[in-house]
Amino acid sequence: MKHTDKRNEILSAALEIISEQGFHKAPMSMIANKAGVGAGTIYIYFENKDVLINEIYRELEKKVAATVQEGYSASQPIREKFIYLWTALLRYFIKNPLHFRYIEQYHNSPYGASLRRDKLMGKTEGSNILEELFKEGVSQQAVKDIPIVMLFALAFAPLLSLARDHTLGLIKIEDAHVMRAAEACWEAVENK
Amino acid sequence: MKHTDKRNEILSAALEIISEQGFHKAPMSMIANKAGVGAGTIYIYFENKDVLINEIYRELEKKVAATVQEGYSASQPIREKFIYLWTALLRYFIKNPLHFRYIEQYHNSPYGASLRRDKLMGKTEGSNILEELFKEGVSQQAVKDIPIVMLFALAFAPLLSLARDHTLGLIKIEDAHVMRAAEACWEAVENK
DNA sequence: CAATACAGAATGAACATTCATTCTATCATC
DNA sequence: GATGATAGAATGAATGTTCATTCTGTATTG
Secondary structure, three states: OHHHHHHHHHHHHHHHHHHHHHHOOOOOOHHHHOOOOOOOHHHHHHOOOHHHHHHHHHHHHHHHHHHHHHOOOOOOOHHHHHHHHHHHHHHHHHHHHHHHHHHHHHHHOOOHHOOOOOHOOOOOOOOOOOHHHHHHHOOOOEEEOHHHHHHHHHHHHHHHHHHHHHHHHOOOOOOHHHHHHHHHHHHHHEOO | OHHHHHHHHHHHHHHHHHHHHOOOOOOOHHHHHHHHHOOOHHHHHOHHHHHHHHHHHHHHHHOOOOOOOHOOOOOOOOOHHHHHHHHHHHHHHOHHHHHHHHHHHHHOOHHHOOHHHOOOOOOOOHHHHHHHHHHHHHHHHOOOOOHHHHHHHHHHHHHHHHHHHHHHHOOOOOOOHHHHHHHHHHHHHHHH
C-alpha cells in the first residue's frame, strides 16, 4: 500500500464515521480500526485530530465547489444562473449524503465556528460566485436590495434544511420538487 | 435558599454555560460552580447530565411557544397570521440570544437528533399552530401545494439563519429588516 | 544496515458520576 | 425554652471511563 493510499484510507474512514456518528463517538482508535491502520499511524499523516478534521472539510469544500461550477455559464440571465447553482448544490447534497452530513456537523461545531455557511462554495481564486451573483442581481434591480446575509438566508437556508430532511429520511425529494423549491427561493430574493 | 431556588440556579447556570460554550466545555463541575452548589448537588435534582439538558430544552420550548402565541388571533387572514407568527418568533430569538443558541445547539446534537425543528413551537395541546396554518393555507389555495416539510424549510430555515447571524454579531437586524424578511418568506410559500 | 513506517500498548488528562460524611432545619421531650 | 434526635439536603474528594496522544519495539524499504 502506497503512502498516499493509507492517507486516503484514513481520510475516508474518518469521513464515514464522523458523518454517521458525529465528532463525539468518533475516537481515533475507531477511525484507525476502520482504516485498517494502527492508532499511532494516523499521527504520521496528520498532526492531530483537529488537523485531520479540518483537512476533510477542506477537501469536501473543494469537491462541492468544483462539481457545482461545472457547466456553469456566467453569461446567462441572473435568474437562470441562480436556479442552476441552487439545484446543482441541492442535487450534490442529495447524491452525497455523507458529505452533506459532515459539512453540517462541521459548521455546527467549534471547528467551523468562525466559518459561515454562506461561504460554502465558490471560494475558488478568492472570489465567491454566489456573492458575485447577488451583487450583480442587486445592481440590476433583479434582486431585493437588502443585506447580502439576508439574501443568503432566504435563498440557501431552505436548501440546507431540505438536504437535512432528505438525508434524515424525513422526505424523499423528487426532481420536480428540487425545481419548485429553487423557484420558490428565487421568488423570495427576487425584486418585484 | 429554597429547594426550588437551587434547582433554578442549576438550570440557569447550565443554560448560560452551554449556550456560550457548547455541550462540550460545559462540565458538570463548572455548572455546579456557577450555580454556587456542590458538584454532587446537581444529582439530587437531576438524574444525570442528559436529563438536565433535556429539561432545559423543554422549558425553553414552553417559553417560546407561550410568547409567540401571545396576541395571536386565529381569525385573521392567513397572510397576516403568518407574518405575525414569523416576526414574533424572530423577535423572541433576537431578544433572547441565549435561548436561541441553546435551542440551536440542542437541535444540532445527538440530544435533539430525533426532534425536528419544525416541531419547535405550538405543541400546546398536541396541535401545532404552524402546521395548521399551512394546511389551512393550502386548502384555501393561498399557499403552494407542496409537502409541508418543504413549506417549513422555505419559511423557517431563513428565520433560524438570520437569528444565528444576529447572535453571532454578523448582522444587526433592524425592525424594518424583520418585516422585509417575513414578507420575503411569505412570497416563497405563497401560491401566485 | 540505516532509516523510515507502522502497530498497538501505555500514558495522562478531562470528565461524569458516586458515596461517605457533614450540615441544617424541624420537631419531640423534658 | 433548652436539648437531643432524625431526616433530608448538600458537599467534594474519590472512582471509573473515555479518549487523544505518545512511546516502544518491530517490520519494511532502499
